[in-house]
Amino acid sequence: xxxxxxxxxxxxxxxxxxxxxxxxxxxxxxxxxxxxxxxxxxxxxxxxxxxxxxxxxxxxxxxxxxxxxxxxxxxxxxxxxxxxxxxxxxxxxxxxxxxxxxxxxxxxxxxxxxxxxxxxxxxxxxxxxxxxxxxxxxxxxxxxxxxxxxxxxxxxxxxxxxxxxxxxxxxxxxxxxxxxxxxx
Numbered sequence: 359x360x361x362x363x364x365x366x367x368x369x370x371x372x373x374x375x376x377x378x379x380x381x382x383x384x385x386x387x388x389x390x391x392x393x394x395x396x397x398x399x400x401x402x403x404x405x406x407x408x409x410x411x412x413x414x415x416x417x418x419x420x421x422x423x424x425x426x427x428x429x430x431x432x433x434x435x436x437x438x439x440x441x442x443x444x445x446x447x448x449x450x451x452x453x454x455x456x457x458x459x460x461x462x463x464x465x466x467x468x469x470x471x472x473x474x475x476x477x478x479x480x481x482x483x484x485x486x487x488x489x490x491x492x493x494x495x496x497x498x499x500x501x502x503x504x505x506x507x508x509x510x511x512x513x514x515x516x517x518x519x520x521x522x523x524x525x526x527x528x529x530x531x532x533x534x535x536x537x538x539x540x541x542x
Contacts, residue, residue, distance in 0.1 A: 377518060377525025381464070384516045385454030387493075388467060392447030394494025395421045395440075414496040418444075427488035428477050446470065454519070457528025464520035471513045478506050 393399055399415025402408040422440040425431065431439060446466060453463035474492065481488055481501050490501045497508070524530055 371526075373522075374526040377522060378527055379525075380515050381454045381457065381460060381519050381524060381528075384464070384467060384512070384519070385451045387451075387512070388447045389451035389455065390496075391493050392444040392451060394496065395444035395491065396448070399494060414494045416491055416494045421491050424489055424491040427486065428481055429484070429486060430477055430480060443470070457524040458530050458533075460524040460528060460530060461520055464516050467516050468513055468520050471509045471516070475506050475509045475513075478509070482506075 390399075394415045395418065397415060397417040399412050400417065401412070402415075403412035418440055421444070422436055425436050425439055426433070447470070450463040450466050453459050454467070478490075478501050482503065488501050490498055490505050492498075492505075499505075519525070
């Protein structure tokens with residue numbers, strides 16, 4: 359396996375399995391995060407067994423209120439960010455889960471995590487009391503240094519995927535296999 363820079367990484371089964379685990383963990387987490395912000399989890403409330411998951415969801419209006427609370431963006435941009443962030447999370451999560459364009463998806467997730475950290479730092483420095491709705495009501499609460507630490511840990515998990523790629527069980531390995539027709 360080689361990186362985009364041409365350097366090689368161990369092709370051991372353990373390394374590929376580690377990349378798969380990181381990819382699936384982050385894919386599942388960001389699928390949950392995007393679904394929570396889009397209000398999709400609330401739709402699960404009709405099924406009793408899934409109601410604890412449904413209770414973790416918020417709606418886009420709550421997410422927009424949280425973005426507004428950070429007091430970083432102009433009010434005209436808030437609807438766009440409210441739409442863009444959860445959909446970007448969902449699309450990147452699906453790409454990670456199936457192993458398609460994994461480096462790009464992982465890099466977008468990493469960029470989001472860095473932006474979220476920077477936004478949280480500004481809130482802490484400015485002493486603004488705002489709720490984190492990154493994962494809906496799950497892990498929610500006031501933005502603090504623990505929120506930033508959580509994102510740094512997530513960044514450490516996604517970074518190897520962003521750098522080395524999908525690992526095993528990735529659709530892109532089938533599509534880009536030697537001898538496979540390329541759309542040239």
